[in-house]
Amino acid sequence: MSDERVLQCTDIHKEFPSESGNGILQILQGVDLEVKKAEIVSIVGSSGSGKSTLLHILGGLDQPTSGDVFWENHSLSQYNKDQLADLRNKKVGFVFQFHHLLPEFTALENVMMPALIQNQSASKAEKRAAELLERFGMSERLNHRPSQLSGGEQQRVSMARALTNNPSIILADEPTGNLDEKNTESILSLLFQLREMENVSIVLITHEKEIATRCDTVYSLHNGTLNRV
DSSP states (O other): OOSOEEEEEEEEEEEEEOTTSSSEEEEEEEEEEEEETTOEEEEEOOTTSSHHHHHHHHTTSSOOSEEEEEETTEEGGGOOHHHHHHHHHHHEEEEESSOOOOTTSOHHHHHHHHHHHTTOOHHHHHHHHHHHHHHTTOGGGTTOOGGGSOHHHHHHHHHHHHHTTOOSEEEEESTTTTSOHHHHHHHHHHHHHHHHHHOOEEEEEESOHHHHTTSSEEEEEETTEEEEO
């Protein structure tokens, strides 16, 4: 892990109107976070604490009410929608609890998709996708569609897809939330190997403290504030 900073957020606040419409819900209240190159950071918190909201803001999927996010010292507040989409596709790999694989495409085609969106050649995209799927133990499942894969296999495909464009960081939101103990351990082992394989930073959202303590740096999100554990 180097001292080079990949991602930083400063004084992030996020508010939503209450369901009754009579008030404001304060989800995030002055969150500061820094992620260094090849660092694995975990954020723990109870359901509804704002972990996913924070992750979406870090990845440019949502905007904070106030505060700012910096990617390699560039403020996301200065990016337009197209620039944000380009940043997400080039710099960020997303891994979600629900895999969001495209059901009509094979595992290989799903992993190729981010490269094709970047207008890479089909042959180059296919080569990279096949290599990643082999690395994740999926070389025998390249032509299977998501419905033909187990939950653990689908998560492996989604992790391979997240790496397609050589991102600077992986943002993983409860990636083992739907898996049994055996698949959880397998996916976590692969996730932690990514640092060595790709020199990539990882922000891991989890409610499992046992998982969080395996990371380099652990934060707890509670009552809208983020504190180092």
